[in-house]
Amino acid sequence: xxxxxxxxxxxxxxxxxxxxxxxxxxxxxxxxxxxxxxxxxxxxxxxxxxxxxxxxxxxxxxxxxxxxxxxxxxxxxxxxxxxxxxxxxxxxxxxxxxxxxxxxxxxxxxxxxxxxxxxxxxxxxxxxxxxxxxxxxxxxxxxxxxxxxxxxxxxxxxxxxxxxxxxxxxxxxxxxxxxxxxxxxxxxxxxxxxxxxxxxxxxxxxxxxxxxxxxxxxxxxxxxxxxxxxxxxxxxxxxxxxxxxxxxxxxxxxxxxxxxxxxxxxxxxxxxx
Amino acid sequence: xxxxxxxxxxxxxxxxxxxxxxxxxxxxxxxxxxxxxxxxxxxxxxxxxxxxxxxxxxxxxxxxxxxxxxxxxxxxxxxxxxxxxxxxxxxxxxxxxxxxxxxxxxxxxxxxxxxxxxxxxxxxxxxxxxxxxxxxxxxxxxxxxxxxxxxxxxxxxxxxxxxxxxxxxxxxxxxxxxxxxxxxxxxxxxxxxxxxxxxxxxxxxxxxxxxxxxxxxxxxxxxxxxxxxxxxxxxxxxxxxxxxxxxxxxxxxxxxxxxxxxxxxxxxxxxxxxxxxxxxxxxxxxxxxxxx
Numbered sequence: 001x002x003x004x005x006x007x008x009x010x011x012x013x014x015x016x017x018x019x020x021x022x023x024x025x026x027x028x029x030x031x032x033x034x035x036x037x038x039x040x041x042x043x044x045x046x047x048x049x050x051x052x053x054x055x056x057x058x059x060x061x062x063x064x065x066x067x068x069x070x071x072x073x074x075x076x077x078x079x080x081x082x083x084x085x086x087x088x089x090x091x092x093x094x095x096x097x098x099x100x101x102x103x104x105x106x107x108x109x110x111x112x113x114x115x116x117x118x119x120x121x122x123x124x125x126x127x128x129x130x131x132x133x134x135x136x137x138x139x140x141x142x143x144x145x146x147x148x149x150x151x152x153x154x155x156x157x158x159x160x161x162x163x164x165x166x167x168x169x170x171x172x173x174x175x176x177x178x179x180x181x182x183x184x185x186x187x188x189x190x191x192x193x194x195x196x197x198x199x200x201x202x203x204x205x206x207x208x209x210x211x212x213x214x215x216x217x218x219x220x221x222x223x224x225x226x227x228x229x230x231x232x233x234x235x236x237x238x239x240x241x242x243x244x245x246x247x248x249x250x251x252x253x254x255x256x257x258x259x260x261x262x263x264x265x266x267x268x269x270x271x272x273x
Numbered sequence: 274x275x276x277x278x279x280x281x282x283x284x285x286x287x288x289x290x291x292x293x294x295x296x297x298x299x300x301x302x303x304x305x306x307x308x309x310x311x312x313x314x315x316x317x318x319x320x321x322x323x324x325x326x327x328x329x330x331x332x333x334x335x336x337x338x339x340x341x342x343x344x345x346x347x348x349x350x351x352x353x354x355x356x357x358x359x360x361x362x363x364x365x366x367x368x369x370x371x372x373x374x375x376x377x378x379x380x381x382x383x384x385x386x387x388x389x390x391x392x393x394x395x396x397x398x399x400x401x402x403x404x405x406x407x408x409x410x411x412x413x414x415x416x417x418x419x420x421x422x423x424x425x426x427x428x429x430x431x432x433x434x435x436x437x438x439x440x441x442x443x444x445x446x447x448x449x450x451x452x453x454x455x456x457x458x459x460x461x462x463x464x465x466x467x468x469x470x471x472x473x474x475x476x477x478x479x480x481x482x483x484x485x486x487x488x489x490x491x492x493x494x495x496x497x498x499x500x501x502x503x504x505x506x507x508x509x510x511x512x513x514x515x516x517x518x519x520x521x522x523x524x525x526x527x528x529x530x531x532x533x534x535x536x537x538x539x540x541x542x543x544x545x546x547x548x549x550x551x552x553x554x555x556x557x558x559x560x561x562x563x564x565x
Contacts, residue, residue, distance in 0.1 A: 181330050182369040185361040186430060187353055187385030204381070207371035211416070 017131040022140025024247040035258040044264040052119040084110035156232025275437040276306040282336035296322040298494040311481040314491030315516035328359035360436030366427035376411040382434040400433035421452040440472040482541035503539035
């Protein structure tokens with residue numbers, strides 16, 4: 001049913017990665033992505049695999065969950081790999097079958113692509129989405145983007161909108177479930193018939209859902225005004241984000257890691273692409 | 274009219290996941306035909322799960338649900354027909370209204386049943402009368418109505434399907450005393466006229482005492498007690514121990530008995546209590562003890 005959908009992949013825990021400041025983790029993600037795209041040699045790729053593995057290990061997220069998160073992308077990964085195998089031209093011909101020519105370089109390149117995509121996904125999800133609650137994430141974004149306030153971008157308002165939207169996703173799912181059941185009890189049928197018939201069958205769900213969403217929004221805004229909310233100016237926070245030594249150390253470590261990938265490219269170009 | 278029975282029914286949410294939660298544990302209960310059965314229990318005792326099992330919205334993990342002795346899951350593809358036979362009014366049903374007119378909204382169920390136009394028209398008009406609303410509301414948008422009227426329109430939407438078993442989950446929640454009276458009174462007269470089987474879920478012991486013939490008490494995913502109102506409300510301490518209560522008037526009677534006044538102990542409506550107390554007073558006056 002609808003309840004089985006996991007929105008936001010936050011996986012509560014107590015690891016070092018969980019405890020880092022969300023701002024740190026956003027910066028780490030950027031650094032991590034940079035270093036993945038910097039790697040161009042086999043040794044660089046091996047290095048990236050190793051430290052992605054290390055990140056997964058210290059996050060203490062079960063491997064099963066990470067694999068499950070990668071599953072929807074199998075098609076894309078497989079597609080990229082096949083394209084690479086078939087269309088890369090190189091020197092060492094492996095298969096020569098009519099119009100299909102597969103070169104060793106193609107296979108190599110496909111493999112490296114697979115590593116790149118999987119570690120990109122596993123790494124960013126471990127650093128950011130699995131270990132940071134959505135609310136902490138918007139908080140971190142708001143603080144990181146704070147300088148943009150000087151050019152009159154409503155950063156706080158955007159963050160507040162995002163927080164509220166995230167907060168109401170489970171509520172709306174629950175509501176949809178309820179309305180669906182109520183209409184099913186009146187004989188509504190969502191799963192059979194032609195496409196137009198099925199689209200029409202959604203009306204009895206969508207209209208009540210929209211109405212209740214608007215009603216909720218109205219009530220929430222009244223409730224916020226009753227508590228004197230009037231936007232971001234001079235607003236203090238309940239949990240103030242604070243960068244601790246651990247945050248700076250991790251950033252430094254990942255920056256170093258970036259440099260190591262570059263060095264590996266230059267010094268050990270075992271297989272240069 | 275139909276009786277509905279649960280045999281060894283268990284239901285577990287999220288079976289075989291870390292979030293597994295047992296909602297019903299080996300339930301055996303029978304709702305007699307032509308009666309209003311009350312279903313009470315503290316929050317989270319499994320009432321809502323139970324009513325959703327009765328019309329096939331949920332499928333039991335084990336056990337079977339029988340209407341007139343036949344398993345409702347005998348033909349899983351025909352489960353929609355069961356939903357027409359067992360009408361379920363959810364909590365706050367007014368949030369399910371969606372059509373542009375009251376008429377169309379009430380007709381939604383009958384249209385899904387595939388009835389012809391005249392039959393639909395008859396049923397909509399009957400249903401609106403049962404719910405105590407006037408004919409000229411039919412053309413209005415359901416969103417223009419008051420809260421109590423919306424609720425009644427939503428109930429009419431189920432009644433128009435003319436189900437053999439009518440289940441109402443907290444039909445009077447959040448209404449003022451007048452609204453409660455109108456809705457529950459409407460259900461009561463509907464049941465008396467059609468002699469249908471009604472299951473009423475409520476938290477209000479007063480409503481239960483007034484409108485139901487027998488009561489099923491649930492606690493912690495199990496059936497705790499079943500019986501006629503008079504039977505159930507005798508066991509005030511047992512009800513209190515599972516987070517429920519007896520009607521206030523019954524509590525008063527129990528206190529009177531404790532003080533040594535000779536009065537019947539199966540009184541649970543104000544009317545009955547009034548009659549009984551007046552009788553006592555008259556007796557005492559005759560006997561020469563004008564105490565009051």
